[in-house]
Amino acid sequence: MxxxxxxxxxxxxxxxxxxxxxxxxxxxxxxxxxxxxxxxxxxxxxxxxxxxxxxxxxxxxxxxxxxxxxxxxxxxxxxxxxxxxxxxxxxxxxxxxxxxxxxxxxxxxxxIGPLVGSSAEARIHLFDHAGADKKRYMEWLGAQPDMSVVYVSFGSIWTYSKQQMEEIAQGLRQCGRPYLLVVRKDGRQEDVSSCLDDAVLKGQGMVVEWCDQPAVLAHPSVGCFVTHCGWNSTLEAMALGVPVVAAPSMFDQPTNAYLIEQCVAGVRGERNGNGVFAGAELARCVELVMGSGARAVEIREGVEALKGMAREAAVSGGRADRNLRSFVTDTTIH
CATH class of the missing domain: 3.40.50.2000 (Glycogen Phosphorylase B;)
Structure with a gap:
């Protein structure tokens, strides 16, 4: 077995x-x-x-x-x-x-990893994304400077409370950087329309209901990924060389955030006593990974190294391929 x-x-x-x-x-x-x-x-x-x-x-x-x-x-x-x-x-x-x-x-x-999909059409999605306007957000990304955009997505399961949405909007305003924020309609615990309206400030940011995450993370304008730290998202960030701001909540996410810190691939944000990722904390972490300080430089070097190792492992004949072949051979023998 x-x-x-x-x-x-x-x-x-x-x-x-x-x-x-x-x-x-x-x-x-x-x-x-x-x-x-x-x-x-x-x-x-x-x-x-x-x-x-x-x-x-x-x-x-x-x-x-x-x-x-x-x-x-x-x-x-x-x-x-x-x-x-x-x-x-x-x-x-x-x-x-x-x-x-x-x-x-x-x-x-x-x-046998990293198992990271490259084609949105070839992947299975938990939620309908037929109405997603990929051309619109990809063109918007293309108009931003390299490594300038804060990409924010908390996965396919997470739902936002109004308080959490307000904090995210506040944090993004405080960052003062362009951002792409993913918030599904069915991912909102309450009516957060006012938060979203306020979040899109004079072209500073864009809010979408769904996006092709690997395509977004691979875009040169993306400078960091604010994530709940699910393992798929974590691997995608590592494989594509994007610094991470981890805001873990449950299940494997705290362990994944630990690995991000250990690999110098990003920083772990702290939730407050109510489990909310505060806006000031979001802004602090984004500055740590996207700023000009020594920590940011170290993290960018760390994710570039991981990107190279992930690619070497995933190519035909790479370590993952050899491990899978070893599994098949070993299973056949037994």
Missing amino acids: AVFWIQPATFLAAYYHYFHGYGELIASHAADPSYEVALPGLCQPLRIRDFPSFLVDTTGGEVGKLVNDAFRELFEFMDEQGHGAKFLVNTFDELEPAALAAMRRYLDVFA
């Missing part, structure tokens, strides 16, 4: 070790975000805030329980398979060498 693991290897390590001797330690410190847990083989300890959110959930929510139970059952089943349990992981060896090496002690792990 093989599992297609769509999260990073570090996320796999966190869940694996939670159910193999570390659950009590992690759970007993779940209320302390800064507490560090050293997992076998990882170069750096994970703080509680870096763990998958459902593993350190102190609210007792039903969704977290269901997810954790599902993973527990998965690992119990895979344990019965012995070391022959195989995981195809959507990551690449150069991105997570320590985590992959560590997990290969326990499982047959094959890094």
Whole structure:
């Protein structure tokens, strides 16, 4: 049996070790975000805030329980398979060498990423985008200077409250940079029309309901990506060399944000006590990655290096291709 693991290897390590001797330690410190847990083989300890959110959930929510139970059952089943349990992981060896090496002690792990689509037409989408005017926003991007645009999208699942939308609009105004903001009609918890009307300031920005994200991230005018830090979005940013402002909320997002920091691919923004990503924090983070300071220079160099490694891994005959062929050969033999 093989599992297609769509999260990073570090996320796999966190869940694996939670159910193999570390659950009590992690759970007993779940209320302390800064507490560090050293997992076998990882170069750096994970703080509680870096763990998958459902593993350190102190609210007792039903969704977290269901997810954790599902993973527990998965690992119990895979344990019965012995070391022959195989995981195809959507990551690449150069991105997570320590985590992959560590997990290969326990499982047959094959890094086959980054799996990043290039054609909007060839991909499956969760929401209808037939009315999206790609020509309009791509022409707008083409009219902006290189590396000047702040691209903001919180994925296909996230819904915006009016308060969060107001904060994003405030942060974008404070940045004073051109921006492309994605807000689906069905992604709004409340009527946020007034926030959006106010957000489009004299041509400074554009608000769309959907966009071809890889095409946008590949555009030379895009200077940073403000994201919820889902793994697909994170990989796309890395593969296309775009600095990230991470605003994680749940599930794998805190772990993905940890990886972004570790790889010097961006900065992690802090949500306030109400779980809102404040406008002032958004503006601070954007300036850190798009400004002229040493941190911004370091991040731009970091994402360029990741872009090169991702491309080398993904090409025909590259590391991901060889890993996949090794999986097929190994599976056929067994």
